[in-house]
Amino acid sequence: MKIAFLGAGQLAMMMADAGRRLGDSFSFLDPNSDSCAARSGELMVAAYTDLEGLKQLALSADIASYEFENVDVHAVEQLQQELPVYPGVEALKACQDRLVEKQLLQQLGIPLAGFAEVNSRTDLLAAIEEINYPAVLKTRRMGYDGKGQMILRGPEDLERAWHKLGDYPLVLEAFVAFENEGSIIAARDHSGNIVYYPMSWNIHLQGVLTVSCSPWFEEQVQQQAKNLITRILEHFDYVGVLTLELFNCNGRLLANEIAPRVHNSGHWTIEGSACSQFENHIRAISGRQLGSTASDGVSLMLNWLGDIPDHGKLLELPGIYLHDYGKQPRPGRKLGHTTICAGNWEGIQQKLAGFRRMKHPTVVAAISAFS
Ligand code: AMP
Numbered sequence: 001m002k003i004a005f006l007g008a009g010q011l012a013m014m015m016a017d018a019g020r021r022l023g024d025s026f027s028f029l030d031p032n033s034d035s036c037a038a039r040s041g042e043l044m045v046a047a048y049t050d051l052e053g054l055k056q057l058a059l060s061a062d063i064a065s066y067e068f069e070n071v072d073v074h075a076v077e078q079l080q081q082e083l084p085v086y087p088g089v090e091a092l093k094a095c096q097d098r099l100v101e102k103q104l105l106q107q108l109g110i111p112l113a114g115f116a117e118v119n120s121r122t123d124l125l126a127a128i129e130e131i132n133y134p135a136v137l138k139t140r141r142m143g144y145d146g147k148g149q150m151i152l153r154g155p156e157d158l159e160r161a162w163h164k165l166g167d168y169p170l171v172l173e174a175f176v177a178f179e180n181e182g183s184i185i186a187a188r189d190h191s192g193n194i195v196y197y198p199m200s201w202n203i204h205l206q207g208v209l210t211v212s213c214s215p216w217f218e219e220q221v222q223q224q225a226k227n228l229i230t231r232i233l234e235h236f237d238y239v240g241v242l243t244l245e246l247f248n249c250n251g252r253l254l255a256n257e258i259a260p261r262v263h264n265s266g267h268w269t270i271e272g273s274a275c276s277q278f279e280n281h282i283r284a285i286s287g288r289q290l291g292s293t294a295s296d297g298v299s300l301m302l303n304w305l306g307d308i309p310d311h312g313k314l315l316e317l318p319g320i321y322l323h324d325y326g327k328q329p330r331p332g333r334k335l336g337h338t339t340i341c342a343g344n345w346e347g348i349q350q351k352l353a354g355f356r357r358m359k360h361p362t363v364v365a366a367i368s369a370f371s
Contacts, residue, residue: 001286002027004061004083006075008035008043010325010334011262011278012067014270016040018279024286027060029053036325048075058082065240065285069095069260070142086239086285091260094236098140098171098257105255108231112255113247118170121162127172128152134175137161139168147207151175176254178247182217183265184225187241187280187290188233195280195290196226197273200265202245203365205305208332211366212265212301213348214272217248224253232258241266241281264303268339271321272299297343300352302362304336309358311338320351345370 001024005012008028013036016026026041033045042060046053049072057079058064064085066076069092076089094104105112116127118137128135133155139148148168150161181204185197198215199222217225229244243263245256266277275283275291283290307329314320324336342348349370355363 001025001063002061003282003286004029004057004064004079005037005067006030006048006057006064006071006079007067008032008037009067010036010327013037013040013325014267014276014278014323015065015067015262015281018270018276019282019286022279022282022286022288024282027057029057034328036327039326048072051078054078055082063285065281066092067261087242087260088236088239091236091238091242091258095258095260096141098138098143099169101258102171102173104232104235105258108235110228110231110255111253113174113176115171115173118172121166124158124162124170124172128158131172131174136173136175137165138171138173139165140171141169149207176247176249176256178249178254180248181246181256182221182225182248182253183212183243183245183263184222184229185241185243185263185266185269185277186226186229186233187277187284187293188238189284189290190239190287192234192237193290194230194233195293196229197266197269197277197293198222198295199225199246200268200301202265203369205361205365208303208305209264210303210305210362211369212268212303213345213369214265214268214299215295218251221248221251221253228253228255240284241277264334264337265301267303267323267337268299268301268341269293269295270323271319271339271341272297297341298345298348300340300348300366302338302340302355302366303334304338304360304362305334306331307360308336309360309363314354317351317354319347 005028008030029044118124135152181202182199188194199217200212200214201216203211243259247254262277269276273295319341321339
């Protein structure tokens with residue numbers, strides 16, 4: 001099958017790499033000529049809104065998908081006139097706007113932190129009155145990896161936050177004093193079958209996911225997460241992989257946000273699961289049977305932001321896998337990841353000890369999580 005993607009970053013690349021092993025071929029539309037998925041298929045360089053580019057992309061494929069939620073909705077609608085696009089545009093619309101997303105979660109009976117719409121300074125004061133400090137002020141659109149948001153710890157933070165974000169439509173959210181953060185990833189096919197990956201425990205540095213450990217959560221928490229993500233998948237009659245980011249408050253889950261796509265917290269599934277999140281997305285959208293999400297051990301994923309440290313002899317050990325996306329280094333840019341697999345967490349700890357000399361913030365975060 002020929003599959004087209006809007007976006008040609010590492011997520012599209014890893015989906016294409018999984019799909020190529022099923023015999024599929026891939027084309028991508030992306031404004032960046034040095035996009036890393038170019039090594040896994042045909043890259044068409046144009047803006048996502050470029051009608052000619054979209055036409056060429058549609059001509060190159062049987063079905064289309066997108067690698068991230070901030071693609072232009074009109075571009076997806078345009079593509080949809082030429083070929084089937086999965087996941088559908090309704091999921092994309094909901095995930096692009098934090099307010100719409102939160103209203104949907106509420107409508108589906110999914111627990112989440114209190115929130116209020118903020119379109120003016122007066123709204124903000126009223127929202128604070130309702131939600132109280134501490135709270136998080138977020139832009140409704142284009143916020144990801146902790147961008148476009150500020151924590152309001154008390155009245156002294158109000159002016160600075162309003163000065164920085166006041167020009168955008170906003171949402172104020174109660175600050176959640178969570179025990180830890182997790183995510184669940186699931187895939188749903190055209191017939192409504194769903195497979196679920198075990199939840200990951202996700203550690204963030206400055207709002208960016210840095211370390212994921214899976215399977216981490218106890219069965220009761222995993223069951224809650226399955227129940228919540230099922231409601232979302234069924235609501236959209238969703239086809240493909242979807243991720244639900246969650247706050248774990250002592251065993252009770254609150255939804256943070258939905259990503260209508262494969263997710264950084266599921267990169268470990270390439271080596272850690274029978275069938276990865278990337279392959280299952282391709283399987284779902286191409287009408288194939290979904291693959292098993294079983295894992296026979298545990299996995300830890302280290303995200304390399306800004307630079308990839310030299311692994312020395314570590315890669316000679318079994319169960320350590322480096323993925324270098326081949327991107328130009330820039331501060332904070334996601335350049336690659338390493339997955340460490342072992343039979344149990346003790347085994348992971350032993351292998352992680354070998355990374356200690358790196359002194360990389362990601363390694364420091366992982367080691368301190370286990371100490
Ligand atoms: P987001 O882009 O909304 O996923 O936020 C990025 C990170 O900021 C999250 O993974 C949390 O670590 C933190 N965060 C976001 N919203 C809240 C909240 N309401 N309470 C506490 N921490 C939050």
